[in-house]
Amino acid sequence: MLDPKNAWQPYTPSAENPWDRKKVGHLYRRSGFGATERELDAGVKDGHAKALDRVLAGETETEDFTRTSAFMASERSMPPGAPQGRLSAWWLDRMLKTRHPLREKLTLFWHNHFATSNAKVQNARFMLTQYRLIQEHALGSFRTLLTQMGADPAMLVWLDTNTSTKAAPNENYAREVMELFSLGVGNYTETDIRQAARAFTGYEIKEGKGTLNRRQHDASEKDVFGKKGKFTGEDIAGLCLDHEACPRFIVRKLYKFIVSDADTPGADLIDPLAEQYRRSGFDTGKLVSTILRSNLFFSPVAYRAKIKSPVEFAIGSVRALEGVIGTLPLAEVLDGLGQVLFAPPSVKGWDGGEAWLNAQTLLGRNNLALAITATDSARFGTRCDPAVLVAKHGAKTDAQLVDFLLGLFLQNDVSDEARTKLLDYLKATKDVKYPAYWSEDDIANHRTRAVTHLVLTLPEYQLN
Template sequence: MAVDPKTAWQPYTPRTDAPWDRKAVGHLYRRAGFGATAAELDAGVKDGPAKALDRVLTGASETDDFTRTSDFMASARSMPTGAPQQRLSAWWIDRMLKTRHPLREKMTLFWHNHFATSNAKVLNARFMLGQYRLIQTHALGCFADLLTAMGTDPAMLVWLDTNTSTKAAPNENYAREVMELFSLGVGNYTETDIREAAKAFTGYEIRDGKGALNPRQHDAGEKTVFGKKGAFTGEDVAKLCLDHPACPRFIVRKLYRFLVSDTDTPPAELIDPLAEEYRASGFNTGTLVSTILRSNVFFSPTAYRAKIKSPVEFVVGTVRTLEGGTGALPLADALDSLGQVLFAPPSVKGWDGGPAWLNAQTLLGRNNIALALTSTEDGRFGARCDPAELLAKHGIKGDAETVDFLLGLFLQGDAPPATRNKLLDYLRSTKDVKYPAYWTGDDLAAHRTRAVTHLALTLPEYQLN
């Protein structure tokens, strides 16, 4: 550990070995959202940590355009039940691109992977939107409420077969996963606990698009779960899981992996104080996330660039950072080749993440998407994400200024001198290249800017979050 567990969760204060600078601001915006624009980086440095953190945690009021295009109920009414997967994913990507509260969407993505549910089996876009709404509502709210409500969520009822579980034939799927994956983790329950809890989850069905308990199909008899006896329902089992001492530790560890590091193994002495705080707060996730993001450990070497960007973070972060207006539908299609389709995780365990995101195929896919986004020549994206326009907007001129701006925007200066020199060498080598006669000097300058931006997006350091 680079941070003493005794001071790890104390509020971060800038110091010589951990200054508040563009690197710190970039780190905050990557982990608590999808990257920062040049203006956000500058404002964050100027405002200082307290104000910048408040802004990230609170977010800003959404625009009228965001509300109009992303309204839950309007989308649920207009989205056909059998809408194609790409359209469903694009709806969420559009929200990620437009939202003025990126942390809420980022935490919704976390819980989507936690309660991993796939439309590949649910086959109902409106149920999936309903589950998204449930998760987004509680993303920074009460985990206890979220866990309890998930037991009657229509998409989850279909996904784990609870809607077919009856007194005569109880299905153990949800009872197992609510303990193993959703609240406690392996080793904190027995097979008997699962069998008994499965009886509590009998009789739940979907009625008028909502989860409801059918008393005639529910086992109302006494069950024994975690050594406690009662005529438990599914909601009662959720409460028993929440009361289990393993529950807050399990969630805190998962959030540590998501927000701090998925390669570091934090000791119990680091996790336990946060778990105690989480339980004492009534499982207030917003309070927990605030403690983590404001902490010494979050701004320590343990956390800095210690994660690999997921495909969603790579794609959405690139477009937001370049201040582009690219449509969400082609982005949803592009994500498929990178191994992450929203509303369609590969299994109930969700995406593995970490090193699993990168291999020869997905790296090539990232390079191709970066080229498609920056070239302005790809028919899917057009010229709505043009690096040349971005640099012109910021008054950037000359090769050295261009490279420094891009490395400062994407990497906040983390690239080694050799990388800067290579990008400069590329720009120098393309000055005298012969291009079509109808190209003007401005055409060539814009092409070179777009090409070097593409190169910057393919750097190894840019794949780190």
């Protein structure tokens, strides 16, 4: 384990701890949705400083991305009553096309943090408005994000704040803003919740925006965290942000999301980041930069220490294959794998970690990997073909094919035994009786697709 004093110091390559393809792959998995072969090669060639700068800054989005994935889809293409699948597919399309994966990855983090489900909201436009709010501040000010979330239309519906009046305060949002959004259990009292609930009365939705109806708002004095005032919802957000528990709570969640969900970091690791976060005014971009540049992030503590979420598994696989697929059928598949975008299972969001994997979801991942690599799926078509990618990079022999695939998807993080099994599979398939009308290229392409599917089902590939 690293000395906590050095854990958050910037990583500097050395002979014992070099900058290599494995570290580039690690960076791209955690800061986005995995890397292409070109990105892996460029990351190694450019060196750690330039690669980190590029990941953190992102690149200018393409015109195609802007045209097809504008954050507020047209009323015609995404009306309030648009079905869940279309809403999820819209975001998956963004994830595949974005040139700033880190921003999209942090948007996914905050979506799970402020877990709001369209299953109850039942308004795609409200969900997209919340997405815009989160995406705008994903690498910016958490102070602004938390404050504005209290009047977000989707959140007002999700936690019933839009029905909360001075005559009948609803405690849902007051409770969750403390327990789940800013402080964590044990850092507030039931009295704090009841008092704060009065501050969140009178919020309603007009013309698609959250507004405060002063006639329904309890403007009398409240007592929260031992402080008194005629607080509104924005004031309560400010009190939560000023609470000493707030920066530690958020840093711990970001640690779990970026570094590892396999260990529980002590105060000696969390407190320095929490203090930096507080002093920066809750600048999430600066905090994430510190984490991604650190010795700890590039240490064995973090490496392969997370389990891929279904979205990470799916988007990472398609990106690495440089494929183009329909995101509507992909959204349908992810439903079976346990992760529906814009529809987390509860206000606590997805549990993540080991909860992602069980007999059913592993089978689902296997089937998805087969569907996108076999090129004969009616849902995904032929535009995600491993054979095309392999030919592009010149892998011809079985050994070259296996080495290319393991280098691309796993940066060779597999045992010699696993590599041998893949080679044995390819050797065995040479003697299979194929249809007489298949050409030698047909056979070679089929074998390439089949072994790619096997690589995507390796246990190691399920780790992030």
